[in-house]
Amino acid sequence: MTSQPPGPILEVENLARHFRSGERRRPIRALDGVSFSVNRGQTFGLVGESGSGKSTCARTIVRLYEPTAGRVTLDGADITRLSQRQLRPLRRKMQMVFQDPYASLNGRMAVRDLVAEPLTVHQPELGRAAVTRRVKEVLDQVGLGEDHMLRYAHEFSGGQRQRIGIARALAINPELVLCDEPISALDVSIQAQIVNLLRDLQRDLGLAYLFIAHDLAMVQHIADHVGVMYLGQLVEKGPTDRVYGNPSHPYTKGLLASIPTPDPRVDLTDRPPAIEGEIPSPINPPSGCRFRTRCPYVRDICAQTAPKFTDLGDGHDVACHLYPAAAKQDDRVE
Amino acid sequence: MESLLEVRRLRTTFRAGRSRHDAAVQAVRSVDFQLGRGETVGVVGESGSGKSVTALSLVGLLPKTALVEVDKLTLDGASISHLSRRQLRDLRGRRIAMVFQDPMTSLNPLMRVGRQIDEMISAHDRRLTRRERKRRVIGLLAEVRIPEPEKRYNSYPHEFSGGMRQRVMIAMAMALRPEILIADEPTTALDVTIQDQVLRLMRRLQGESGTSILLITHDLAVVAGMCSRVIVMYGGLIMEEAPTTSLFAQPMHPYTIGLLGSLPALRQGQSDRLDSIPGAPPDMTAPGDGCPFAPRCKYARVRCERALAPYYAVADGHRSRCWLLDAAAPGADSPFGEADGELRRKVVPLDD
Incomplete structure (x- = not known):
């Protein structure tokens, strides 16, 4: 990596996408106010459980889904409100690779x-x-x-x-490729081939990637920056070595702790279970912090207000009431 | 350890077409292994390696296009290779239970979950009354931590999340305290957090019932956390078998070495390339005489393409099917590192 941080090719601000739900009038808040940026020639990894809104995020960025709110800026141009016809010349800069090559x-x-x-x-x-x-x-x-x-x-x-x-x-020589679970349908040895190929192409062509995967180890391997999503929102983001080396949100901690270690000396049951329960429905997300229903550190305030992002240094941001100091500007939709 | 299940020379072929001249798919070419009482053994391999077909062959769950042959198949010392379909059905569930990757294909979408478990219990145990069975089912749902089990008794499968459905499948599989649980990629479709919960559940129930587990998976990290022994399959054959600690510390087959190298978490530097294995899995209609991994193996020699290596015993309970272990193989460029010479002096070829 170069010493000077390159500028962003993609900026996502408070992006939201809600879907109409059949039975009730309330919308499914699949993506609910997400902000991050992808630097030129670098990789931003997006991780989280199924239902966290990772794929919806990618699809809303390329306007396969129309955004409900927020803004997407591609190479300096706001593409959020462009018509599909106006979008076409800009689409050349941004392409997508999907999960299922079948x-x-x-x-x-x-x-x-x-x-x-x-x-x-x-x-x-x-x-x-x-x-x-x-x-x-x-x-x-x-x-x-x-x-x-x-x-x-x-x-x-x-x-x-x-x-x-x-x-x-x-x-068509894009500058940014959005990879939505590009390796999860493949065998282990083939996954490594594809990840190596993506890295070679990045080096040779200067590509930027938005890399979405549920395989946290692979994201650590490929991404320069990483964002952790939960129920439609980002809970933590920052340089990959910071987030993996010092996971700060209880969800990130639990997610990383639940990856089995490829080390036979570590028995699965040697440590306590990582996260109890399951991800709640995005139709009726918990008030305040969305992770509070599964959080081992939950307090009263967590049900009352949504935590804002706190900067832990070096661009490592966490949205959790355990880190109240020096609150950054609010980059969440209420 | 006392051997509970013993399999010798299992071969499974699928007819590819109607004519007998059509090429057959040799999914399992010759597999032998043992499973001890209370033991958890992992079977790893990529798609098409024959790991799932091996499991399905053992319990007679393959379609009629499959031809299963086996020299010896014993459960607790008694042969089960010539059982009728009816005897096999009785065996399944009661003595050998299975859990599959996708619980939705195993559950009846039109039947309430409680009824399905109830039906499975009554099929094997006719002495219980309806009321006793219902109490038993609710107890099982509670045991696998389904919230509000009385209410959930009347739910349909689609009202459950993927993780809950898989826990229901495990409840059903463990209901009759089987001697063996065959779990075929039980957590592959689940998130890591839910995988963690499901694996812990399997471990807890195993501790309570002493069940042996055959865990089929592509995930070596899951094997590391769960299994005491590993079988590595490729091209319908067992390439290597070892205690889990030995396999990770000293893999003795280039394929295993490649698989371990493909794992990003094992590696230190982030900028390193992963040691991917070039090429793609083999064509199982024409496996040839040589080692099925030879076309993708960077150590392959002419001998590897001509004939299949025998097993070599590397250490106690550790065997590998690779010509590189032969006494006559040249030591240069060995994948086994500096210990190569010393290791190979200890290696003994095994009779097939």
Whole structure:
């Protein structure tokens, strides 16, 4: 990493996305006021349990979902209120890689056409020969040969399919790639291949990643900064070594403690259970701090007011009433 | 340790098509192992390694397209390889229980959860009255920490979270105090926090009933925390078997070494590359004569592609199927590090 911190390619401010719920009138507050930024050429990891709003966050950033509130700034331009047509030229800077390489690739298209599709959408001026040249180039970057071009996705293994998905995202030279659980459907040895590939591509092409995963160890390995989400909100964020080295929110502590250690000398039951209970419904989240129903340190104030972010130094922020001093400006939606 | 389950030369093939000329998938090529009483053994491997098919073959839960052959399969000394479907059904649940990755595929979505557990108990124990059974079911739900078990008795599976459904499955599996619990990726679909809760539950119930657990998983960290012994499968074969501590301290197969290297948490420096294993899992319709891992193994030699290595006993209870352990293998570039020479002097080939 360079000594001078590069500027942000993506800034997310108080981003929220609510969904209508069927049975009751109350909305599902899937994403409820999240702020963070992703620096150029760096990786921001987003972790949390299922239902914490990680994927909703990514999908709202790329406007697959319309935001309910908040602002998304891509390379200095506010893209929150742009129409889809206005958004299109800016979309070139931001691409997405999905979890399931089985579901996200059209089985009726050959690899060449899958990878060419974003090019024909975003650069219609390119001729067929130029498109094919570019397809070969990105396939080579992701470790696939041009002999794969005429084959179909179902002929490939999961890891190779994810390479095709990455090639598709890279075809139009984005600056930011949002990876939504890009490795969780893959085998362990293949996960390492894909993570190594993503890191090589970052180094060679200067890519920034928003990397969403529930595998906390892998996020620690790949991310420069990390944000921990719980029930639609961030509870802690900061440089990866700070957050993992000194987890400060009780949820982060519990989450890290519940990862089994790959060390046979440590028995699972040697330590007390990490976090009791389950994540509550986002239709009716707990008042005050949303984690209070599972928090071992819960106090009266936790039910009354939502904690604000406290800066613990070096950009390590935690939203918890255990850290009341030097409260930063409020960057939460009430 | 007293051997409760003994498996020798288990082979399972699936017919790929209708014609007998169609290639068959050799999912399990030859597997032998033992499971001791009260022991927890982990079976690790990637998709297609044959770990789940091994488990399903043991309890007769494969479709009719599967051909299961085994030289010896004994439970507590008595052969169970020639049981009728009906005898097998009686055995399952009562003596050998199973828990799968996705509880939704094992639960009937149209039937209240309490009724399903009740039905399972009455199928195996006809002496209990309806009222006794209901009390038993509520007790089981409470035992796996389902909140408000009396109320939850009448809930449908979709009203439960994934973690609660898996706890219900474990309650059902443990209801009849089976001798063996086969858990096939029981926590793979769950969050780490819930995985922690479910593994602890399995451990607690095991402590109370003395059940042996065969834990099938792709997650070596789960194995490290739960199992005393590990079996590493690849391409339908056991590549290495060892006490868990030995396997992590001194893995003796390049595949195991690769798997351990792929784990980010084991590594120190964040900027390091992970030791990924190149290539993809093998084609199980034409496994060939050589080691199935040879095409992905950076130590592979001509011999590895031609013939399958025998098992070599590395230490007590530690065996590995790799030509690199042979006395004639060259010591240079060994994956086993500096201890290579000394280790190989101790190695003994095992009879198949």
